[in-house]
Amino acid sequence: MRKSIRIGLILSLLFIGTELVRGWGFFAHQRINRLAAFTLPEEMLGFYKEHIVFLTEHAVDPDARRYAVKGEACRHYIDLDIYGDSAIYTMPHKWEDAKALYTEDTLKEYGIVPWHIETMRKRLVYAFRSKNPYKILKVSAEIGHYIADSxxxxxxxxxxxxxxxxQxxxxxxxxxxxxxxxAxxxxFFVDKAEYVNDPVERAWANVKTAHLAMDSVLFLERELNAKTSPDKKYSFEERNKQTVKVYSKEYSAKYHKLMKGMVERQMRASIKMVADFWYTCWVDAGQPNLDEIKNYEFDEELKKQIKEERNFWKNRTVKSREHN
Ligand SMILES: [Zn+2]
Incomplete structure (x- = not known):
């Protein structure tokens, strides 16, 4: 009797633990957008700094609406191995070509992150052209999310x-x-934002680096796990007044060492790419003067709308897989 209660408790704790950790994690997504802003040139820096709170807070919006908005889920990943072992070398980079080869349904089923970055890039150019401060900030925050995920x-x-x-x-x-x-x-020091000549190829280059690192991520944890007793692998921590089961600090440190700086490298690559894309979109839009809209303030109506949207995401769930 006691034992089954205990097992039930542990299972629910584990559930809470896995629920809390999703995406790059709130912490990393926010950090990536924040640090990207500080690598921008003078002409952009003032506006981005002024709205740094919005840019960091809204870095996690795509995950927040992940379960509420149909079609959102597949924007965060791409299951390349579905298409064969060498898919990273054979997958067409342009959406139209990939669609002709695999159909839109299949691509959406297995994730579209590199192509969605391109969609968001076009939206950001458009937002800069229209000089709409809210749109610039919203799309900047969200493209930052998808880039980081990729x-x-x-x-x-x-x-x-x-x-x-x-695993x-x-x-x-x-x-x-x-x-x-x-972290x-x-x-996290990265070079100043640079212009990207071919954004589609840049998105694929970063996906390729991530994909080629994927085998080590899995293999090295499997090896470490084989050498570790279960009571050393996990521990319990307090989060938001709840006890959650987590990978122990000791186990995490060992795994982190085996990664040889990979997490840091991928975070830095995210920061650099986010900054480069923000900058490139601004240049492609004709370098609008952002100082003119720097002191923009959200009116009450818009604030209300943003709040309502967030509540809607929280309270609605559409069927989709867990991947984010
Ligand atoms: Zn995500």
Whole structure:
């Protein structure tokens, strides 16, 4: 009797634990957008700095509406291995070509992150052209999210949570737990934002780097797990007044060491790419004068609308897979 209650409790704790850790994790997404802003040129810096709170808070919107908005889920990943072992070399980079080869339904089923970055890029150019401050900020925050996701190795595989190799939980472990524990020691200094000549190819280049790192992410954890007793692998921590089961600090440190700086590298690559894309969109829009809209304030109506939208996301769930 007691034992079954205990097991039930542990299972519910584990559930809470995995629920809390999703996406790069709130912490990493917010940090990436924030740091990207500070690499922008003078002409953009004032506006982005003025609205840094919005840019960081809304970095996680795409995950917040992940379960509420149909069609949102597939924008965060691409299961490249579905298309064969060498898909990273053979997948057409242009949406129209990929669609002709695999159909839109199939592409959406297995994720569209590199193509969605291109959609968002066009939206951001348009927002800059219209000089609409709210749209610039909203699309900037959200393209930052998708770019960051595309740099996460486990966002490029069907085995996104280690569910096919008995490593369930590794998704949150790699992209949330590790940055939360170790990002304080990372060097986030990246070069100034640079113009991207071919954004489609740049998106694919970053996806490729992430995808090629994916085998190590899975393999090295499997090896470490084989050498570790279960009571050393997990521990319990207090989060929001709840006890959650987490990968222990000791286990996390060992895994982090095996990654040889990969989490840091991928976070830096995210920051650089976000900044480069923001800058490129601004240039392509004809370098609008952002100082003229720098002191823009959200009116009450818009604030209300944003709040209502967030509540809607929270309270609605459409059927979709867990991958984010
Ligand atoms: Zn995401």
């Amino acid at each position: 740099n996460v190795p486990l966002h490029t595989t069907e085995n996104y949570n280690g569910q096919m190799t008995n 369930k939980g590794i998704h949150g472990f790699w992209e949330s737990r590790l940055p939360e524990l170790f 304080e020691d990372y060097d």
